[in-house]
Amino acid sequence: MRILMLGWEFPPHISGGLGTACYGMTQALAKMGAEITFVLPRVKGGGGHDFLRLASASGTPITGEAASRIFLAGQDVWRESVRFLELDSPIFPYGTPEAYAEAVRWLRRAPNREYGEGGQPAGHSFTYDIQGGYGPDLMSEVRRYSRLTAALALKESFDVIHAHDWMTYLAGMLIKALTGRPLVAHIHATEFDRCGENINVQVAGMERAGLMAADRVVAVSHLTGRLVVERYGVPRDKVVVVHNAVARHEVERNYVVPPRIRHEKRVLFLGRITFQKGPEYFMEAARLVLKRLPNVRFFMAGSGDMLPKLIRRAGQLRIGSRFHFAGFLRGEEVDHMFALSDLYVMPSVSEPFGITPLEAILYDVPVLLSRQSGVSEVLKNALKADFWDIRDMADKICAVLRYPCLAAELVKNCRQELKSIRWENVAGQLMAIYRDACSRT
Amino acid sequence: MPALCLCFDVHEAYRLRRYTVFDIGQSSVYEDDDRNCDSLMAVARMCYLPMNELLLGLVRRYKKAFKCAFAISGTALDQFEQYAPEVIDGFKALAATGSVEFVAGTSAHSLAFLYSREEFDRQVSAHSARLKAVFGKKPLSFRNAEYVYNNELALALQKSGFKAVLAEGADHVLGWRSPNYLYQAPDASRPCLLLRNAPLSEDVSINFSCREWPEWPLTAEKFTSWCRRASDDADIINLFWDYHAFGARHAKETGIVDFMAALPAALLEDRRFRFITPSEAAQKIDPRGLMDVPGFTSWKDRERDLTMWLGNDMQKDAIHALYAFGPRVRDTGDPVLLHDYERLQAADHFYNMSTKWFTGYLSDRPNPFGNPYDAYITFMNVLADFEMRLVAAEKTAKHPAPRKKGAGKPRVRSKKSGD
Numbered sequence: 099m100r101i102l103m104l105g106w107e108f109p110p111h112i113s114g115g116l117g118t119a120c121y122g123m124t125q126a127l128a129k130m131g132a133e134i135t136f137v138l139p140r141v142k143g144g145g146g147h148d149f150l151r152l153a154s155a156s157g158t159p160i161t162g163e164a165a166s167r168i169f170l171a172g173q174d175v176w177r178e179s180v181r182f183l184e185l186d187s188p189i190f191p192y193g194t195p196e197a198y199a200e201a202v203r204w205l206r207r208a209p210n211r212e213y214g215e216g217g218q219p220a221g222h223s224f225t226y227d228i229q230g231g232y233g234p235d236l237m238s239e240v241r242r243y244s245r246l247t248a249a250l251a252l253k254e255s256f257d258v259i260h261a262h263d264w265m266t267y268l269a270g271m272l273i274k275a276l277t278g279r280p281l282v283a284h285i286h287a288t289e290f291d292r293c294g295e296n297i298n299v300q301v302a303g304m305e306r307a308g309l310m311a312a313d314r315v316v317a318v319s320h321l322t323g324r325l326v327v328e329r330y331g332v333p334r335d336k337v338v339v340v341h342n343a344v345a346r347h348e349v350e351r352n353y354v355v356p357p358r359i360r361h362e363k364r365v366l367f368l369g370r371i372t373f374q375k376g377p378e379y380f381m382e383a384a385r386l387v388l389k390r391l392p393n394v395r396f397f398m399a400g401s402g403d404m405l406p407k408l409i410r411r412a413g414q415l416r417i418g419s420r421f422h423f424a425g426f427l428r429g430e431e432v433d434h435m436f437a438l439s440d441l442y443v444m445p446s447v448s449e450p451f452g453i454t455p456l457e458a459i460l461y462d463v464p465v466l467l468s469r470q471s472g473v474s475e476v477l478k479n480a481l482k483a484d485f486w487d488i489r490d491m492a493d494k495i496c497a498v499l500r501y502p503c504l505a506a507e508l509v510k511n512c513r514q515e516l517k518s519i520r521w522e523n524v525a526g527q528l529m530a531i532y533r534d535a536c537s538r539t
Numbered sequence: 540m541p542a543l544c545l546c547f548d549v550h551e552a553y554r555l556r557r558y559t560v561f562d563i564g565q566s567s568v569y570e571d572d573d574r575n576c577d578s579l580m581a582v583a584r585m586c587y588l589p590m591n592e593l594l595l596g597l598v599r600r601y602k603k604a605f606k607c608a609f610a611i612s613g614t615a616l617d618q619f620e621q622y623a624p625e626v627i628d629g630f631k632a633l634a635a636t637g638s639v640e641f642v643a644g645t646s647a648h649s650l651a652f653l654y655s656r657e658e659f660d661r662q663v664s665a666h667s668a669r670l671k672a673v674f675g676k677k678p679l680s681f682r683n684a685e686y687v688y689n690n691e692l693a694l695a696l697q698k699s700g701f702k703a704v705l706a707e708g709a710d711h712v713l714g715w716r717s718p719n720y721l722y723q724a725p726d727a728s729r730p731c732l733l734l735r736n737a738p739l740s741e742d743v744s745i746n747f748s749c750r751e752w753p754e755w756p757l758t759a760e761k762f763t764s765w766c767r768r769a770s771d772d773a774d775i776i777n778l779f780w781d782y783h784a785f786g787a788r789h790a791k792e793t794g795i796v797d798f799m800a801a802l803p804a805a806l807l808e809d810r811r812f813r814f815i816t817p818s819e820a821a822q823k824i825d826p827r828g829l830m831d832v833p834g835f836t837s838w839k840d841r842e843r844d845l846t847m848w849l850g851n852d853m854q855k856d857a858i859h860a861l862y863a864f865g866p867r868v869r870d871t872g873d874p875v876l877l878h879d880y881e882r883l884q885a886a887d888h889f890y891n892m893s894t895k896w897f898t899g900y901l902s903d904r905p906n907p908f909g910n911p912y913d914a915y916i917t918f919m920n921v922l923a924d925f926e927m928r929l930v931a932a933e934k935t936a937k938h939p940a941p942r943k944k945g946a947g948k949p950r951v952r953s954k955k956s957g958d
Contacts (some may be wrong), residue, residue, distance in 0.1 A: 196860035390560055446707035479894070481912050495918040504915055509893055 099532055100133045102256040104247060104266035108138055108152065111230060115453045116286050119318075120262060122345045124150050124225040126525035133256060137247050137269075139230035155246040156228040164225075171248070171275040174313075175268070196224050211234065236265070236414070237300065244269035245281035248276055258282060258532045264289070264301055267308025280535035282528075286482045288325055291448040292374050308329040313535045316340050316528070318451035319472025325450075338531055341476050344456035363394045363478030363499040366439040366463070368432070368454055369446075376445035376468065376485045381408055383445070385415050386492035391499060399435055436461040440505065441498045445485045446467065446471050455480065459516055464508040465478035476519055479511035488502035541719065541773040542815035543766070543806060544733060544822065545607040546682070546705060549587075550648055551615040552887035554907040558917050563924045569879070574907065578624045582903075584877055586786035591629030593796060597803050598636045605803045606638045606814040609782075610682040610705070613646035613666050616673070627673065631826035634674040640816035642705065643667045643678035652683060652692055653835070654862035657869070660907040662881070663699060663958030673678055680705065681730065684886045686779070686838035687845065690831065691733065693724030701730045703821040705779060708734035709836040709843035717815070721820065722830035731821040731940040735779045735838060739765060744784040745901075748793040750861050756794065761799035767809060774824050775815065784822060789901040840895065848889040853915040858889055860922055864929060871932045879925060887899035888918050 101125065106118030124134050141154035144353040160168070226242040233239065247269040251259075260282045261270035267283060303480065309315050309330055315337045317323035323339045326332045365384070369375040377398060384396040398421070399410070403424070407475040412421045427435055436442070438498035442458035442465045449471035458465050467474045468485040481498070483491040498505050556571035572672040597605050609630065619626045633639040645651055646666035651683045663681070671677045680703035681696050691863035696704055708718030718734040743762070746752045754761070766776055781788070789795040806812045815823070839847045849855055861883055891906045891914035908914040 163613075205872055386561065398704075484908075489559055490557070493561065494913075494916060495921070497558040497919065500851075501856065501915070501919060503856045504912065507851055507853050507894065508912065 099131070099258065099529065100253060100256040101127070101132050101135070101258055101260050101532065102254060102279075103136045103150075103260045103262070104269050105262040105271075106135060106136060106230070106265040108136060111138055111140070111142065112511070115451070116263060118453055119286060119342050119451075121281060122343060122521040123524055123528070125345070126521035127528060128493060130525050130529055132163060132529070137250060137257065137266075139228045139243050146334045150205050153250060155243050156230070157225055158246045158250045159225050160249040163255045164252050165245075166246055168248045168272065169245075171272055172245070173277055175271045175307075177243055184321050195483055205297075209455075211394070215347065240265050240268055244272050248272045252279060257361065257536055260284060260307065260532075262286060263314075264305040264308060267304055267311075271308060271311045280313040280538065281311060282314045282316060282320075282531060282535055283308050284316040285309065285322055285450070286318055286325060287450045288322065288329065288512070290325060290329055291322075292452050293497060294373065294374075294447070302532075312336070314338060314531050316531060318342050318476050321470070321472045321475065322450040330332065337528075340398075340524055340531075341472070341519070342453055342528045343452045343524050344453060344460065344516065347519060353434050354378065355438060358440070359395075363391070363440045364397060365441045365443060365499070366397045366399065366435060366458075367443055367445070368399040368427070368435065371400050371405045371408060372446055373404065375400075375402075375448070376447045377402075377408055378411070378489055379445040379447075379491065380443055380486045381411060381415070381417075381421065381484050383423055383443075383491040383495060385417055386488060387495050387499075388417055388420055390492075390496055394420065394499060397425045397435065397439070399432075401426040425508075432457075433461070436463055439463050441466060441489070441495060443495065444468060444471060444473075446490060447485050449473070456516060456519060459509065459512045462513075464505045465497055465512070466491065466498070477512060477515060479508060479510065479515055502504065540771040540811050540813065541766075542775045542813050542820060543818055544777045544815050544817060546642060546777055546779045546817065547607065547781060548613040548682070549609055549615050549782045550684075551575075551582070551618045552648070552885055552904075553614055553618070553882055553916050554578075555888070555921060556922050557913070558924075559909075560920055560923075563920055564927055567924060567928060569921045569924075570882070571907070575618065576858050577616045579622045582787050583619075583626050584784065585617075585791065586783060587623070587626045588629065589791070589796065590782065590799070591626065592739060593800055594627070594639075594938045595636070597800070598633065601803055604807055604814065606819075608642050608680070608816045610634070610642035610644055611670075612644055612648040612684065612951045613662075613669065614648050614882070616669065622949045629886060631674065633670055634676070638816075640680065641670050641674050641676065641678050642817060643670060643681045643701070645684055645773075647881040647884040648684040649881070650684060650845075650858070650889070651862075651884060651888050652687065652688060652846075653849075654694070654858065654906060655865050656695070656809065656864075657790055658697070658865055658884075659695070659747060663906070679703065680816075680821070681731075682774060682779075685837055685848070686735065688832060688837075689835045690724050690833055692725065693730060696730050697727040701921055702816040703733055704730045705777070705817060706832070706845050707734070707836045707838040708737050708777070711843070712832050712958050716828070716830075718754065719776060720827040721824045721827055723826045724952065725829050728908050729821075731824075731826055733817055733820060734774070734830070735777050735778050737838075737843075738771070739769070739776065740778050742912040743778070743795075743798075744780045744786050744788070745796070747784070748789040749876050759798055759805040762802065763805040763809065764799075765913055766806065766812065770811060774827070775820055783901075783903045788901055796849070801848075807922055847895060848886055849894050851892070851894050851911075853894075853911065854889045854892045857892065857915060857918050857922070860919070864926065867929055867933065871929065871936060873932045876925075876929060876932055883918075883921065883925065888914070892918070 104121045109117050109121050113142055119214045120298045135153055136150050137153045137155055140156040141152050228242050251273045258280050259270050259273050261267050262284045263286050270281045289297045302394035309332045315332055317337055317339050320339050323337045328333050331376055371377045412418045436458055442463045444452055444455055444467050446468045451472035455465040455467055466481040468487055469482050472480055482496045554571045554574050555569050620759045643660040644666055647662055649663055667678050686707045688779040719737050747757055785795050835845050836843050862890040868876055892911045894911050
């Protein structure tokens with residue numbers, strides 16, 4: 099099975115859970131004999147993975163012939179499914195009004211960035227340069243990515259297209275129109291998860307178009323599956339739920355708990371500090387816990403648009419000496435942070451899946467999950483609370499910190515559950531979906 | 540001529556409300572009154588009222604030929620008195636016929652026997668006195684909560700003068716022997732041991748409405764034929780059923796009530812069968828041998844042991860913390876504390892903390908918290924508040940006795956007469 103996989107993140111070009119999931123998934127797929135070409139917006143310095151081929155969309159030459167074919171196919175895709183303005187838009191996910199204003203200023207400085215004009219000549223053909231990530235110009239990057247990837251796909255041979263999240267759906271649709279290969283759209287998060295009701299219509303439109311055009315839709319949880327059926331009207335029988343998993347890397351290092359903090363208990367929040375992840379509920383719960391148990395420290399690791407607001411709030415609550423902001427953590431820092439924690443809390447307002455709790459369990463850290471998360475569908479032995487119920491959340495935090503046998507029981511049973519949550523199983527399910535999609539077209 | 544001993548187990552649990560760490564020291568209302576009331580009213584409507592009426596009809600129709608027994612827990616009696624007194628009237632009417640025996644137990648439906656003999660003795664005598672007061676007859680047979688039993692329990696009951704004790708016919712204690720005889724405990728000539736015929740009992744109490752069960756649907760005739768098959772090798776067939784099975788666990792629509800209505804006729808048609816109550820059995824039937832049960836058995840789960848209540852560390856932590864308070868609570872003599880202390884001992888609290896997810900809950904007795912961890916957290920919060928009240932009561936006691944070392948061990952304390 100040859101797979102053309104389209105993604106926006108892949109280690110080490112990573113920003114969040116999407117890249118981690120793609121990594122675990124492709125590794126397991128490769129073990130099952132799949133040949134994967136993974137197209138990223140931009141690959142810096144090779145990547146260095148031996149189980150798949152990482153391709154960079156940025157810099158791919160588009161020949162004159164390819165350009166006209168892409169243009170024609172694009173016309174159809176545009177007309178039929180995606181109805182968005184052919185304009186540079188400064189709207190992007192995880193945004194706030196302040197960030198928007200910043201992006202508008204940025205766009206005004208560089209006015210002439212229409213299709214074609216940004217192209218750079220490269221021999222007989224031309225190409226674009228894209229940055230990747232989630233910059234202020236994401237929408238036009240998405241469009242350029244789709245054209246570059248389509249040009250790349252015309253030179254490749256593959257059996258199935260697998261597109262991760264809305265940024266790559268346009269490319270997926272285009273390639274499907276050009277090559278006739280089946281498209282599997284994987285949905286890791288919807289616009290409704292990221293923004294609640296204040297959705298970006300353009301993003302939602304693209305999400306919907308991609309899901310409708312796909313031959314199969316893979317949702318990371320029943321929660322997300324229901325969402326795409328209800329919000330986007332995707333036919334129910336097209337949606338398959340494949341829960342994410344966690345890579346079975348054994349903990350490489352043992353981190354010794356320094357003697358000076360041994361008497362303390364540590365509670366961890368790790369994730370983007372945005373509305374979707376519910377960091378303010380974590381802080382309010384921390385306030386309640388500190389009233390009861392003074393010897394606790396709270397750590398908030400990550401960055402995001404709500405960070406300044408939360409720092410102010412911590413000061414206002416006078417809990418700054420017990421509530422610490424660890425910033426964005428990478429690689430070993432994350433492991434270290436997990437290893438020193440006594441409890442991991444994920445209070446997400448809306449979490450399609452959420453892989454980090456599974457990683458926490460690898461470090462024998464018990465987890466408290468919001469009921470509004472996909473991962474709570476697979477972890478029966480985790481503590482759960484509604485994200486808005488800070489009293490319940492605080493109560494459970496207190497209980498884990500006060501009763502060692504509760505923490506031990508949670509970890510023991512979660513580890514047991516984790517044994518069946520493997521990327522190998524995910525890969526098996528995906529292979530079946532590919533085969534099914536191929537047999538239909 | 541095998542006898543049939545029917546005993547209906549009647550128990551209702553008090554569910555705790557979601558008592559959080561912020562309630563500690565603020566509120567001492569532990570129970571979810573609304574939920575307890577709703578649930579009891581529902582079961583009364585579906586099961587208790589119609590079944591009591593049905594059984595009363597059967598007893599009257601077959602005169603002395605149909606008999607049965609009830610093991611009603613103290614917490615169930617409390618709930619009937621509190622929410623549905625007409626259920627007690629139904630049981631009283633059954634008691635008045637003289638064909639129905641009431642079996643004693645622990646007033647709190649507790650596992651006190653495992654942790655505090657003093658508490659156990661107090662609860663047994665309190666519950667026996669209550670049954671005598673309500674139904675007019677001193678109970679002569681005993682059933683521990685959840686049919687928890689071992690040799691030592693028989694010995695303890697001998698001292699209290701019980702004639703019969705009801706227990707589980709667990710495979711691992713029976714071995715090659717049949718549960719259909721009367722047995723004796725190794726060191727106690729009394730009480731006689733009545734062992735539940737687990738397969739026949741559970742065909743009704745568990746399997747009855749299961750459509751995947753090969754024997755579905757079960758009729759009174761089919762059940763009679765099974766009893767007849769067992770009767771070649773039997774003095775007594777003990778059928779101990781959760782009363783909930785009739786109407787609450789298996790809805791009326793499954794035919795369970797009609798099954799019960801038809802059963803006496805079907806069985807009595809065969810002249811060899813007769814009905815008997817536990818204490819009567821102890822009088823009329825001779826024990827056929829010794830049954831050595833050194834470890835505890837119960838009627839729950841495949842293992843028929845204590846792992847549903849004491850299988851994980853949370854359960855052990857909670858129950859040890861609870862029973863460590865025992866002597867101090869009794870010393871205060873505060874009736875409100877004693878009452879709450881008894882309620883907290885109900886085996887159900889620990890059952891709800893069980894992590895044996897897949898064998899655990901039946902539809903009619905769901906875990907009110909949905910998962911074992913919340914059950915544990917709530918219980919420990921309640922216990923923390925209880926301890927605060929206990930400390931306060933100790934301080935305000937008029938003559939605070941200085942606490943002696945070693946007072947935490949219940950066994951060394953002198954026994955008090957039942958209060």
